[in-house]
Amino acid sequence: MRNTAVAVAAALTFATFGGVAAAEPGTASSVSSVAKDGRTWNLQVYSAAMNKDITVQVQRPVDESKPAPNMYLLSGLDAGEGTASWQQQTDALTFLSDKQVNVVLPIGGRGSYYADWQQEDPALGVNKWQTFLTQELPPLLDETLGSTGLNSLAGLSTSGTAVLQMAEAKPGLFKSVAAYSGCAQIADPLGRQFVKLSVETWAGGNTVNMYGPDNDPAWAANDPVINAEKLRGTNLYISSGSGVPQPEDVRYYTEGKGPQGVVNLGLGIVIEGATNYCSHNLQSKLDSLGIPATYQFPPVGTHYWPYWEQALHDSWPVLAKGMGI
Structure with a gap:
């Protein structure tokens, strides 16, 4: 599928990229190497949980002589392995x-x-990404980058779910969290089907290996809406479009792409409409708990990158607040 389909279908590609085993099992997590190219640092970070090296790209702050907080940016289903990434x-x-700010871009985990x-x-393969991103990587970055210890986290599409899960798994680690076009509910039939479409239909995995069969309590244990109380105290930004396309959306998806373009447009409409429904359910749950958040629900917008780029700009004040900027 072309990049348009990649963007529509939750940042999908089937390019491969992976670390190789870097040490014997039981070896502690560590930064294996650092390659510097101006302000861009490419780190190889050994994950003991997954027993392999993970590439982590970091854009250093405007003033490298002073400590800076860390802002984690997670891509969608492609996880930065192909062209469907924040960078590209x-x-x-x-x-x-x-x-x-140190801009932290992990690569891997499609x-x-x-x-x-x-x-x-x-x-x-072996996926222990929540452990890597909430337990292994943060102290290593603080040491390697000389950071302030304050962190923010943002993600889109499938990672719009993941960022909320991480905030709930490790309360206080990420002071601010932004979720763009993510489906926060995963344990109910609709949310679970969204996960299955992403993991199984588009990525070729099996969700039984992820959270078990449909009745496994792990689904509820990892549902951000069910566990919304754990978001209390976190600066939250939640955004999603309505699924209604604008003229530029139609051109983006269909121009010169034939029948596949129409399919892509349909996917972009349906996926964003579904995430919008999920995001409003999260808002209702947070409101019922008295947990504040900043919401952005424009009356238009499909599931693709220009909207997430704008959402990053719009959410910057919320993200900066958590990092003391």
Whole structure:
């Protein structure tokens, strides 16, 4: 599928990229190497939980002589392995280049939802991404980058679910969290089907290896709406379009792409409409608990990168607040 289909179908591609085993099992997590290219640092970080090296790209702050907080940016289902990434589809790095922040972009985990899977998957391998991103990586970045210890986290589409899960799994680690076009509910039939479409239909994995069969309590244990109380105290930004396309959406999806373009447009409409429904359900749950959040629900918008680029810009004040900027 072309990049348009990738963007529509929750940032999908089937390009491969992976770390190789870097040490014997039981070795502690560590930064294996750092390659510097100006303000861009490419780190190889050994994950003991997954027993392999993970590439983590970091754009250093505008003033490298001073400590800076860390802002984690997670891509969608492709997880930065192909072209469907913040780096290649948006102006994120340019937008953040004049800010006193380390921009942290992990690469890897396609189709994993950045979750801790119950068992190894034949297609997607060993996935312990929540452990990596909430336990292994943060202290290593603080040490390697000399950061302030304050963190924010943002994600889109499938990672719009994952960022909320991580905030609930490790309350206080991420002071601010932004979720763009994510489906926060995963334990009910609609939310579970969204996960299955992403992981199984589009990425080739098996959600039984992820959270078990449909009646496994792990689904509810990892549902951000069910566990919304754990978001209390976190600066939250939640956004989603309505699914209604604008003329530029139609041109983006269909121009010169034939019948596949029409399919892509349909996917973009349906997926964004579904995430909008999920996001409003999250708002209702947070409101019932008296947990404040900033919401952005425009009356138009489909499931693709220009909207997420704008959402990053719009959510910057919320993200910056959590990082003390």
